Amino acid sequence: MPSIIRIRAYNLDTKDESRSKSESVDMDEDVIVEYMNVMLDREDLHYQCCDYLAKVPRNRKAQFVNEDCREKMLSWCFHLVDSFEYDREIMSFTASYVDRYLQTASGWKAIESRKKFKLVII
Numbered sequence: 001m002p003s004i005i006r007i008r009a010y011n012l013d014t015k016d017e018s019r020s021k022s023e024s025v026d027m028d029e030d031v032i033v034e035y036m037n038v039m040l041d042r043e044d045l046h047y048q049c050c051d052y053l054a055k056v057p058r059n060r061k062a063q064f065v066n067e068d069c070r071e072k073m074l075s076w077c078f079h080l081v082d083s084f085e086y087d088r089e090i091m092s093f094t095a096s097y098v099d100r101y102l103q104t105a106s107g108w109k110a111i112e113s114r115k116k117f118k119l120v121i122i
Contacts (some may be wrong), residue, residue: 049096052103065117073121087102088119 014064056064074095081091101107110116 023075049099050103052107054097056111064112065114069114069117073118 019057053065053067053070055065062099074091078091081088101120102111107120110120
């Protein structure tokens with residue numbers, strides 16, 4: 001017999017963010033496991049990142065964003081996070097979002113221009 005788990009659910013649809021409603025909800029353990037499996041499957045299908053910098057033409061690598069440029073910007077961002085004593089995990093999430101954006105057609109414009117790339121990172 002599956003166990004019932006009490007979880008706290010947050011309603012983020014409220015207008016006032018400081019007063020987001022929360023309530024306790026009883027959920028079946030199997031339902032929670034199923035939700036988690038669905039989220040993990042979606043992550044595997046939709047949130048994978050490819051090597052978008054490998055698509056940069058060899059003869060234009062000097063003008064486009066390259067590995068060194070990405071490394072310098074992320075290093076600067078980590079330095080910024082450390083300076084404000086934020087959790088470094090924030091920067092890891094940010095890098096993941098940026099990488100996934102840069103592999104899209106819209107993101108390619110930022111790879112073609114280092115100035116746009118810096119704006120995306122910031």
